[in-house]
Amino acid sequence: MTEPVPVAPADGTGPTPEEVGWRRLPGRMLLVGPATALLRLAPALVVLVLFGAGSGNSTQVWIAGAAVVVAVAVGVVRWRTTRYRITDERVELHSGLLNRQRRSVPRDRIRTVDLTAPLLHRLVGLSVVKVGSGQSGSDAGLDLDAVTTDEAERLRRELLARPAPARGPAAVAGGTGADRARVEGNGADGNGAGGNGAGGDAAGGDGTVGPADPVDPAGEELDRIDWSSLRFAPLTVSSLAAIGALAGAGWNVLNETGLDPRSLPGADAVAGELSAAPVWATVLVAVALLLLVMVAGSIVLFVERWWDYRLSREPDGTLRVRRGLLTKRSLSVSEQRLRGVTVSEPLLVRALGGGAQAGALTVGLAGEDTDSGGGALGPPVRRAHAHAVAATAARATGPVTDGPLRAHPARARARRLVRAVGPALAPAVALGVFAWFDAAVWPVVVGVALVVVAVPLALDRYRALGHRLDERYLVARHGSLLRTTTALRRDGVIGWRVRQSLFQRRAGVLTLEATTAAGGGAVQVLDLDPADAVALMAAVTPDAVTPFRA
Template structure:
């Protein structure tokens, strides 16, 4: 494939990926190979042919992928051609690029490589929403990140691919001007401001996040499956068998207490380890280019990750406070931008941190005072909203209590009914807390809304980022004069609701956020 005389040349992936691809596949298939060697039929030499065949297939697959993969950057697009039997041609307009994510797993880091993920908004069904380059050198990955986020930068690759990104940027910054005084953006180009960095005291929030505990459960499941595949039963270990026998012989409350304490210790230790691996060397910076700036999040111990979000695509920030994290006075800040991963950690601007720090990070990311963004004083919603929360919490709890009393009488379990009464005060407290956390405010630049109890969310959404409104009203809301108003946006979850607001206030709020859009409704 020969480019035209004025077109940028096509480039290949780094040759070192010929070693990375087989090694990455071998790591994933290692448990299977071990099982085949230990449990297969015939002599050991014969059983070796299967793993060797798999290794050869991985090597050949990596070679074919390297030979058939090309990419290039033109002034307008990023193009990627892949495939031999099944060819794919991907082309992403550069003005639609939202984020650039650099990921380097442990095997990639050993060989000095990175994977470049480019996320973009799809303009039509024929355009891909993004592409990935697996893998290029670290210098090439950083060069691509700078050029894709700075659309005014030259697209010609550096003469020496091994040159550092810092050297490339310094050369670009020192290039003579084409005429006229330098604009402020041009004078700031290459400047990096640090907004936040990791503090190890934040480790105390790790056990309070559900994602970390769920990750520990996934690790337990993987270990269990590995033991099962190898045919190893932990009960065959004398020490484990003796401990299990003693727990079985002890009173039930002792066994439950010991098992619960053991699981709690393992969960806490696992959460701390996962937090350290995920957020090691965390830094949040703002990098300036000639046509704007970008937020960059770098983190990771075994797998290094660097996420860059153009501030032109940033539409707001969200403060997330799950119940346990909120009880520990902690929170986490997430960016609202188009092109970010749906994975909760894909949009995270920081690890779980003190609540004050989370609001500070949201404010500096949005270039706004905290009290005009996520800490804005919120307006209370009508008392009818409290009545709805009391009804929706107490009615199901009361029904469960009645069922518990009936079941207790049928199966002769006298304590089941009285114990279930604890659901009523819990439901009452939950309803009151949900109402206390309900509110909204409209500042000069942001629509701020908060709702939730088990998972409290505070959203500061740019008013200019609202592209439409959705009004929802159930039969019960209609009788109470309430309505749910959802601000539609292309960023984040796609819509952020203001729950149970007075019907007329909801229309006025929408009209004030996006002037003249709903004027005909407010005057009718």
């Protein structure tokens, strides 16, 4: 079903875009597409069939049958109208019959290639290829759902191929790494202009991408799953949120099918025992059951998400994260797009388990989304191990995100105390007024507890503040509920933004943001002394700051 692809001429010029043949998705998609749609409609279809057959109303059964026929027809049309091709300059995808879509992504804009294989796809040997460009609009990226597993791996290597050597005079042999970085900075990302000239995330100096080199499939393994990390599973926010979503979906299914948990055998006896017990005992049992479900569910989700996790450095110059039990996922990021690394420490993971999670600060991939796995280099692990993974990914010989940081002025501590205690005083006063009229003690206790808890939280936020500038990295740390340490490469800084609120002006501090094309677009250094901010900018980008200092 795949149209022939022209062979490049002997002179190496390659086929023109018009000569490159269009390719279709494999015929196995006729099984996966309708099956996936029917699985999503399964609860509604089950309700229609059961109630229709039980009540003797065949209309509902016919509706369910029609839904199956429509799902199959949509799958056939989607397979028939979808085609793609890869030229030397672009990746193009055409799809749709009534609503036709034409997607085209320049190859020098490709930042990530994500291979995902849900269970149904794996059963028939297919994978979904998600091409990310880090852009919005027409160049935002595209999904090939789906191609064969072998074709997906070949596309991964081809689309993340190393750029062709620059042909300009700056690319002569013997040039320094900084020289090459400045030449590459003139690529599509534009980091070389207006910054310090080391964007380096685009293709070569002429903006072209060379063909994929033959590579050894075995890469250098940097990290693999350590099941002692299971203790962090109940402490992550994403696991708790996912459990809540699954519980809500299950409750909706029970409501749709008319099932009542109280009708289960033994439910009446349990309800009678709980009603006869003291209120505090009933609450304790309910809390214990809730904790048991949350812990068991979070462990199951952790295993499904991080099963067979491996972090490797591939011979084609990419960092690759592979993980997943039911849904296999492989995320590849070109190291040329890597601008730094992060280490995130959620409060519960840090306080109860001493853990952290390493992430990538990459052009086209949000590195802050570590808890959900978006920019994560691995699962939550021991804090020292997370810092080691970050340093290894950054090819650093020593600690990058770890080590001493420069403390911020005492005025920043006062700001955190005011910002934490102030919001806690409002509900405390309201509870005190309620206790006055109701003659109760517990509102006063709750109000005082809110204020007492706010003080150590504010002090912890101040202790987290800090920054460091070394030969290669700008390191900044902040946060308490989610403490984040970010190490941004100095040649990844493309500009500065200075923000100062009214209260910051009164305190004599400001927020300095190092803008970058990676992650969330900026690295914040909070509540910094103005003199330190100017010195920091001058050290990283002296040419950009000289006019302001004059």
